[in-house]
Ligand code: AMP
């Protein structure tokens with residue numbers, strides 16, 4: 001399977017790691033959209049949020065737990081941040097391996113659901 005994030009998990013594509021445990025990996029986004037832009041992923045290949053099954057919810061919880069640690073590690077715990085999962089075409093998902101963007105380090109604009117292209 002040719003998945004860029006699976007390759008990052010396997011170490012065949014390099015990444016700037018922030019956090020790693022048995023089930024979760026966090027690394028800096030290669031094209032940051034904010035002063036702090038991390039990606040937090042389950043090591044298991046799950047293409048989209050639609051594909052997460054009952055057996056995966058504990059793992060998704062682990063991803064959130066890791067996001068909390070990453071926010072602390074990157075110094076945005078107190079100032080705040082945004083955690084985003086893009087799902088599917090309209091959600092703007094480009095890499096089909098579940099991931100959460102953690103954005104912070106500055107005041108973000110309001111989330112605007114009507115912001116369509
Ligand atoms: P999405 O649009 O939610 O699928 O976001 C995919 C994200 O992955 C984008 O923000 C990319 O900049 C990021 N990305 C793609 N390739 C890499 C990579 N090799 N290392 C780090 N981040 C990456």
Ligand code: ZN
Pocket residue numbers: 003004005006007044045046096097
């Ligand atoms: Zn994958």
